[in-house]
Amino acid sequence: MKQFQYIRPATQQNVLDAITKPGTKIIAGGTNLVDLMKRGVTAPDKLVDINHLPLKSITPSKTGLLIGALALNSVVSENTLVLQKQPLLSMALKAGASPQLRNMATVGGNMMQRTRCSYFYDTTMPCNKREPGTGCGALEGYNRMHAIFGTSPQCIAVHPSDMCVGLAALDAVVVIAGKKGDRRIPFTEFHRLPGDHPETDNHLAPGELIVGVEIPDNNFSQHSYYLKVRDRQSYAFALVSVAAALDISGGVIRNARLAMGGVAHKPWRLFDAEKSLIGKPATEASFKHAAQIAMQGAKAYEYNAFKLKMAPGTITEALKHAAGLA
Amino acid sequence: MEKITLDKGAPEGLSRVDGRMKVTGRAKYSAEYKVAGVTYGVLAGSTITSGSIKTIDTKKAENAPGVLAVITYLNAPKIPGYQTETPAAKGALKIFYDDKIFFNGQPVALVIADTFERALFAASLVKVTYNATTFQTNLKSNLSTGVSPHNGPDYLRGSGDAYKNAPVKVEQEYLIPTEVHNPMELHAIIASWDADDKVSVYDKTQGIKSTQRSIAQAFKLPQENVHVMSPFVGGAFGAALRTWPHEIAAVLAAKVVKKPVKLVLSRADMFTSVGYRPHTWQKIGLGATADGKLTGITHEASGQTSVYEDFTEGVVNISQLMYACPNVNTKYRLVSLNVNTPTPMRGPGEATGAFALESAMDELSYALNIDPIELRMRNYAETDPQTGKPYSSKFLNDAYKIGADAIGWSKRNAKPGTVKENGWLAGYGMAAGMFGAYRGSATVVARLLADGTLHIETAVTDIGPGTGTAMTTIASEVMGISSDKVNFKLGDSTMPPSPTQGGSSVTATVGSAVSDACTQLKEKLKELNGNSESASAGYAQILQQHNLPQLEVTVTSKGGPELGKYAMYSWSVHFMKVLVHPVTGVVKIQQGLSVADAGHIVSPKTARSQMIGGSIMGAGMALMEEAVIDHRYGRLMNNNFADYHVPVQADIPQIEALFVNKPDPYLNPMGAKGMGEIATIGVAAALANAVYNATGKRVRDLPITPDKLV
């Protein structure tokens, strides 16, 4: 690990001043950043600790729920308002990592966590995300955990977060502060696809700070489910995961939200599949049909072809759980 | 000694004598000793898989803050023990010996600095260039290069490939991936030279005496000049059975910097430095009559080894030994690849072989439409099928019955894929295991003090099974004194010699010495007491009467000619109930049960833990463990605990261990047989068989991850 400087600016404004310089990195829980530094994947000159900033609160707003960027994953998952209004988020959080990690991990850090692709982590391997122009080790390598949607010849990595799949489904909005002023980005547009620039994970501009996420109120709390398929019962990244939220009345689906994890470079929102559900009866047949639509355009590689079968099955299963049919 | 009764299922008996020390952090492991003036070593590994080192630039590393030395093959002092071996001979990896690279991750430099962090940083500054050559790391594509190992010809009993002519037959291939021991405690050593020809090490090892011999041999020292201390070992499972290159490197480095050196392997190092269960391909042919009598077993296996050293294990032996079958032929091949050398891992050979044989037996049971337990009973070996010798003891048939009753085997629906519970497919599976019951030689010194306390010492280690607890129990029972009067000490080479802890032999071997020593003490007490047996309460008084501060015996104990007369084995049978999700392919173990015929159970609580631990290890083997290499680069892709999965609490439900608990009359005075290996052997097959019963899908390449079941 390279030697680095560590600072703890007093205010949010001081943080914004400090992070403008290249080579500077924000540190929150450190559960991802420190690993990457140890492996030599990233080597910042300066760490800017933000843990003391007043960005931990979970507060209802007029239209929804505002969650601070420094709220801990464990705290959010147990919060009464979250459990009442957005149980899907709690389920997604609890499916991630381990209790120890969730006790350190923050909402902002979770959004910014980087892919777990082995080629990204191993500095002796080619990886366009880590070192643009070196090639993609996974494309013809060990790509069991990799993407089936939105890949590019440059990168087939997935975004590893569970929380983000929940937030993408729930139409959350990312609240950002920067020296040029504050802005808001819809969660589904926060992360990006690799395209020709896999080194860029998302649309947060250099020098910007995530201050929180806002989740609009909805009618999904009775019919939500997060289903994660993984190699062991806990403490493993998703092979595929599905966030499903339904608004059902009289057996008919009024509204639906669906997003998938473990299948793309970003939380994969399934807009077309959602649309197909609206006005349909909440039955397995409707769910299977939606799952079929969701899989359009999927493309597998040598070791992840199983996802073409596992993903639609998991969508159907998650919807059944959300609807109370399983 | 405290009796803690938290676990309702636990049997009566002594709780771990060192349990409180372990859970309160007072038990010190090798890396935890405070040694004055200690320095820190960090290894740098090769980034190529085969070839040689072209250049090494250590300047930057040497100039980094706090660095005392950077050792490479260019500047390493010659290790005398390496020089005497013929250079061309295959053998253990010689660290910093020459420029040759045999596998990815092979150590090429050792940085010593005043802090760990500085050593770690400086290690990243060592720049190495290589002449890379072509390499092979893929077992499956190199099966044809397998050679017969030196340990004997192919085995044949009766006629070969007899299964092919049988009315009912099964012929299948099975694959296990590389599985890494990954004990929680990282391998660690602190080496200090006390004089030019005297060295002390705190070292994670399973063999105090073997480590002492290896270091003495490498540095050409009198054996007694090497002091090895290893009072606590945080799991090893075979990974600390031999002295590895990093241990030699640490001793060498301490000589170079003239200061104590601590070297702790990283988790990534653990994948390339201390062995693993080798990736192995197997093929089984089973033939039977329509009423389920085996007429032929053919078992072929090819396991991987390194290019510089042969590692063989008894993968196919179980097929020669398990069932009464007139015709058996086996074949075992080694495929040399650019990987580090494997090493025995819990249930070495047999765990691999049993996965194939016991899966195939299950397949045969379906082909015959005979219950799998019934099939095994119809082929029950009453005498050793390999030698014809009688068994010293065998109660496997009892174990089948005990287990079948306890798990409710009769509830099993033989037809696969038919039972659903809350939307999950449910299934039962079982499989058997066996492993040789060994007894070696051990010496203990036992001292009875005038205060009535008994102190016993021997240079054995306790890698987790509860050796101290078992020895305390034996001593307390033989002497008739309470266990809190017994103080059993281990883990130091200045103590009398004991064997390496491995092969499920320590309780039988060291326990016999403890038992014999206590018997001798009792005899001496009897003599002193005018040839009349004294109640244990009177021991102290007898010593006091004779003005003796202590009574001491040193006893060496080993088996006699009876060991050759009988076939000696421990046996196990494992039952599993699984739930498999029909859509996601997720497998959940719902219930586990293992029954062991391990002779008399000396220490019921630790024996139970041993069986449960072994079952969990088998569950890891069956369901998730797999070290993956990208064969284009020869590098491991998952050498960390996020990506290499071992079972977590959530994966493990109630697992119960039951014992036949009938003494073996011949192996040793306690009537005990080993159980460390049989705890794991067969578990993987039991799970694969349960998954088949649940789903109708037969997975023959481990691990059984969800992708293989969707």
Ligand SMILES: Cc1cc2nc3c(=O)[nH]c(=O)nc-3n(C[C@H](O)[C@H](O)[C@H](O)COP(=O)(O)OP(=O)(O)OC[C@H]3O[C@@H](n4cnc5c(N)ncnc54)[C@H](O)[C@@H]3O)c2cc1C
């Ligand atoms: C072994 C392991 C298993 C895991 N398993 C899972 C899993 O199954 N599912 C899952 O979802 N996650 C998993 N995780 C990932 C975990 O959720 C993340 O590491 C965690 O959420 C990161 O949060 P943090 O606060 O520790 O971030 P840090 O490590 O502190 O930071 C991560 C990144 O975010 C940036 N950052 C942090 N806060 C802000 C901010 N407010 N504004 C702008 N940038 C910011 C940092 O600069 C850094 O680049 C796992 C992690 C580990 C180590």
